[in-house]
Amino acid sequence: MYTELERLALRVREHIIRMSTDGGCFIGASLSCADLLVYLYARVLSISPSRVNDLDRDYLLLSKGHDVPALYGTLAELGYIPRERLRAHLSVDDHLYWHPNRSIPGVEFHSGSLGHLLAVGIGIAMDIRLRGGRNRVFVILGDGELNEGSVWESLLVAAAKGLSNLVVVVDRNSFQANVETEQLIPLESLEDKFRAFRWTVKTIDGHRFDELEQAFANLQEMQGPHAVIARTVRGKGLPSIERRADRWFANFTHDEIAQLLAELHQGDAATLTSQTMIVR
Amino acid sequence: MNNGIATSATTYEQMLLDLAHADDRLMVLTAENRAAIRNLPERLGDRFVDVGICEQTMVGLAAGLALRGRIPVVHALATFLTLRAFEFIRTDVGIGRLPVKLVGAVPGLLSDGNGPTHQAIEDIALMRGIPAMRVFCPSDVQDLLLALPAIVRDPYPWYIRYNAAEPAVSHTPFMVGRAEMFGRGTDVALVTYGFLLRHVIDAATRLREQGVSVRVIHARTIKPVDGEMLLAVAADCRLIAVVEDHFRIGGLFSVAAELFQANRIAPRMISISLADRWFRPGRLKEVVDREGFSELQITSRIERALAVPEASELLNEHTPVFAPAIL
Numbered sequence: 001m002y003t004e005l006e007r008l009a010l011r012v013r014e015h016i017i018r019m020s021t022d023g024g025c026f027i028g029a030s031l032s033c034a035d036l037l038v039y040l041y042a043r044v045l046s047i048s049p050s051r052v053n054d055l056d057r058d059y060l061l062l063s064k065g066h067d068v069p070a071l072y073g074t075l076a077e078l079g080y081i082p083r084e085r086l087r088a089h090l091s092v093d094d095h096l097y098w099h100p101n102r103s104i105p106g107v108e109f110h111s112g113s114l115g116h117l118l119a120v121g122i123g124i125a126m127d128i129r130l131r132g133g134r135n136r137v138f139v140i141l142g143d144g145e146l147n148e149g150s151v152w153e154s155l156l157v158a159a160a161k162g163l164s165n166l167v168v169v170v171d172r173n174s175f176q177a178n179v180e181t182e183q184l185i186p187l188e189s190l191e192d193k194f195r196a197f198r199w200t201v202k203t204i205d206g207h208r209f210d211e212l213e214q215a216f217a218n219l220q221e222m223q224g225p226h227a228v229i230a231r232t233v234r235g236k237g238l239p240s241i242e243r244r245a246d247r248w249f250a251n252f253t254h255d256e257i258a259q260l261l262a263e264l265h266q267g268d269a270a271t272l273t274s275q276t277m278i279v280r
Numbered sequence: 281m282n283n284g285i286a287t288s289a290t291t292y293e294q295m296l297l298d299l300a301h302a303d304d305r306l307m308v309l310t311a312e313n314r315a316a317i318r319n320l321p322e323r324l325g326d327r328f329v330d331v332g333i334c335e336q337t338m339v340g341l342a343a344g345l346a347l348r349g350r351i352p353v354v355h356a357l358a359t360f361l362t363l364r365a366f367e368f369i370r371t372d373v374g375i376g377r378l379p380v381k382l383v384g385a386v387p388g389l390l391s392d393g394n395g396p397t398h399q400a401i402e403d404i405a406l407m408r409g410i411p412a413m414r415v416f417c418p419s420d421v422q423d424l425l426l427a428l429p430a431i432v433r434d435p436y437p438w439y440i441r442y443n444a445a446e447p448a449v450s451h452t453p454f455m456v457g458r459a460e461m462f463g464r465g466t467d468v469a470l471v472t473y474g475f476l477l478r479h480v481i482d483a484a485t486r487l488r489e490q491g492v493s494v495r496v497i498h499a500r501t502i503k504p505v506d507g508e509m510l511l512a513v514a515a516d517c518r519l520i521a522v523v524e525d526h527f528r529i530g531g532l533f534s535v536a537a538e539l540f541q542a543n544r545i546a547p548r549m550i551s552i553s554l555a556d557r558w559f560r561p562g563r564l565k566e567v568v569d570r571e572g573f574s575e576l577q578i579t580s581r582i583e584r585a586l587a588v589p590e591a592s593e594l595l596n597e598h599t600p601v602f603a604p605a606i607l
Binding site: 055102108109110113115116117118119120121122123124125126127128130149150153154156157160161 | 341
């Protein structure tokens with residue numbers, strides 16, 4: 001039933017792995033939100049490569065930003081940008097760097113500093129409502145990002161303004177940069193926090209398409225704003241780096257990339273020796 | 281008033297309303313700072329948004345509205361807008377190059393009795409440091425109203441150092457990057473902006489009575505600054521005195537110094553400003569007197585400088601540092 005989505009997600013993961021060399025990328029968070037982004041772009045968002053400037057389109061804002069390789073991969077697979085363009089990752093002649101920006105078709109706004117795009121999303125959702133539009137705004141937040149005070153300020157404001165066309169999706173991979181969230185600044189019970197802030201909330205497995213389907217069905221019929229907590233695994237798809245606190249950012253050798261691509265396709269686990277705990 | 285729209289507005293609030301009626305892209309936002317716009321909620325309906333005391337969210341929200349084609353005019357106290365929300369201004373509005381108009385209330389000495397938490401005296405330094413950001417410092421309500429239509433139409437982000445005092449002088453039409461000049465004297469040019477224009481004009485009158493040849497430059501926009509006017513001043517005048525209720529670092533004195541250096545000239549210039557210190561809070565008139573901005577103090581400062589042509593300015597001199605007792 002979801003074979004096509006699974007294949008798409010696998011290709012997006014291949015792109016992410018290929019971007020984690022020659023300078024590297026934030027591979028852990030990119031892999032955790034890959035299924036989520038694939039599902040939203042393929043099945044939920046009312047948007048297409050020819051409609052990236054339509055006022056009627058749905059918006060997806062990637063607030064945590066450093067997971068952008070998953071977005072680059074998704075946009076490339078769905079025809080927003082040519083697949084070959086991904087080879088320009090980190091080239092100063094292109095605009096594919098570690099955080100998103102509007103020079104890439106399909107990217108709505110730049111991010112990188114945490115705790116910004118929920119506020120921006122509120123502005124977009126508010127204008128849509130003023131114009132009587134039916135389109136929606138999806139904001140992807142990292143769970144580590146929930147440390148930022150501005151997020152909670154914005155959660156209050158969105159609820160106060162009753163924005164039913166606004167959906168927050170938390171990529172709940174349970175890691176901050178290098179530490180588990182519950183070990184540093186515990187977030188649980190996160191559902192209760194959203195409810196207390198007067199958001200609707202659902203928790204799902206962010207790697208299961210049937211649960212993703214359920215989470216995003218019928219959202220508009222409820223009074224919003226809406227939060228979906230997607231429980232995910234950092235590094236999902238590569239057992240050798242899954243849930244590894246030290247594989248937040250990775251800059252692998254070409255040999256390691258070959259091993260990781262094989263591992264993704266059910267091959268042997270990669271033997272990784274390149275530096276861990278890289279600070280970016 | 282010839283400013284491109286049909287208006288007989290005499291208040292900031294009425295002008296915003298007229299602009300909002302003429303252009304439905306305009307929206308008014310506030311972080312619960314309604315003093316200057318108290319009647320707009322009922323007049324503008326959904327185009328008025330009060331986010332509560334959430335300056336960061338307000339600025340991000342304004343960026344989101346601007347992405348959809350709106351022109352948000354946002355209001356908060358100048359300190360909380362430019363400091364609490366600084367990164368949102370720099371990152372969302374600045375990097376995005378979005379036409380958000382930021383209106384900071386009670387800037388500079390106008391925070392009078394509030395104390396150092398409320399003293400926006402680095403706001404110009406912060407705002408002008410953001411690429412594409414433009415900065416307007418009106419001297420009074422007439423100046424503010426003359427500029428507002430042009431600022432709302434302009435595609436750039438703007439910081440407006442809000443001041444709606446009674447008019448100090450009669451102004452010429454507003455043009456982005458153009459200063460106003462009062463008098464053509466050549467002994468001294470008093471260069472200023474904001475509500476201090478009134479005190480500077482009075483000081484100029486006093487100096488003229490004593491036979492000093494004076495011109496007053498009212499900068500209006502600090503960014504872009506009127507470089508042509510400042511270079512003419514440097515060529516014509518023996519002394520330039522920049523008078524501003526801002527830290528000496530990063531304000532108009534710095535702007536002028538940067539301009540002169542870029543043009544490889546070194547006119548004699550003094551700064552009447554807030555050196556590296558907060559100002560003593562109190563009633564505005566007393567603050568002005570205590571901090572050296574009264575017409576008499578400006579006058580005597582200029583007289584001293586003219587009497588000792590070779591004196592050099594020590595950048596850290598001036599009145600004792602105000603160290604708040606409880607901070």
